[in-house]
């Protein structure tokens with residue numbers, strides 16, 4: 225916020241611009257204006273207008289605005305849909321609108337949209353979600369490995385034969401990024417079997433499958449084995465667990481870490497200012513879709529971690545898109 229005097233105006237413009245952008249996107253989707261175009265297929269404003277029997281001038285202005293939004297790109301005198309517009313045709317299409325539409329019901333009845341935090345729902349819900357999470361969390365996972373490599377130079381995570389446990393791994397995005405950065409690293413992913421299908425495909429495609437093992441099933445019940453891990457990651461998991469469940473899972477991870485091993489807890493609790501709106505909306509979304517969903521702050525998690533034996537702590541924000549994430553690192 226540059227000038228307090230203009231704060232009201234800034235708030236107004238922020239709201240108006242978000243509304244304008246999402247309204248525009250929604251209309252383009254609902255009217256299926258760009259749906260027929262494949263990636264790389266060129267079209268002109270005249271062709272688009274003729275195809276839908278639109279007037280030319282507003283069609284041109286619409287295309288220019290979509291260009292500013294990053295949804296179409298210029299290709300010579302023509303246009304092409306952008307990579308993200310192409311992705312938005314799939315699972316991401318409605319930008320979670322169904323969650324927001326449920327807010328009035330939640331406010332009046334207290335009933336969340338879908339209970340993703342129940343054991344019965346978790347497996348089938350996350351089977352769908354983790355693929356998009358992989359895309360969304362990749363910059364954060366890459367940065368995590370870079371930061372850890374610098375912060376803990378003694379552990380030599382880029383060259384040493386380190387072993388990583390990824391709990392509630394989903395797509396495996398956190399664990400796998402250690403493997404992409406270091407050909408000697410190995411990792412074990414713990415999650416539901418149906419969810420791990422996604423990670424198994426990724427590991428084969430990226431030729432890291434010989435270095436990945438799996439602990440399939442309810443992670444509250446599965447055995448993580450003897451202390452053998454240098455690092456454990458728990459990404460976007462603590463916010464769907466009760467305090468007691470978090471406590472239990474921390475203890476299990478503590479027992480599976482080697483002396484001096486570290487647990488990295490990643491969640492939407494970074495401090496980068498640019499991520500403030502993403503963090504608020506994330507918590508609102510969690511409240512809409514879960515009963516117990518809550519982003520526990522590092523100050524809330526730390527006492528639970530200390531109780532199970534972790535000794536030292538450090539916190540770092542992840543200054544990369546979506547700017548909302550942070551990592552709390554607890555050392556055994």
Ligand SMILES: C[S@@+](CC[C@H](N)C(=O)[O-])C[C@H]1O[C@@H](n2cnc3c(N)ncnc32)[C@H](O)[C@@H]1O
Pocket residue numbers: 343346347350351354357358361391392393394395396397398414415416419441442443444458459460461
């Ligand atoms: C929000 S996702 C996070 C996935 C991944 N760590 C990430 O950050 O992209 C939570 C993950 O925890 C898994 N999960 C939740 N409860 C579980 C349980 N009781 N047993 C095994 N996995 C569980 C879900 O299947 C899901 O993959």
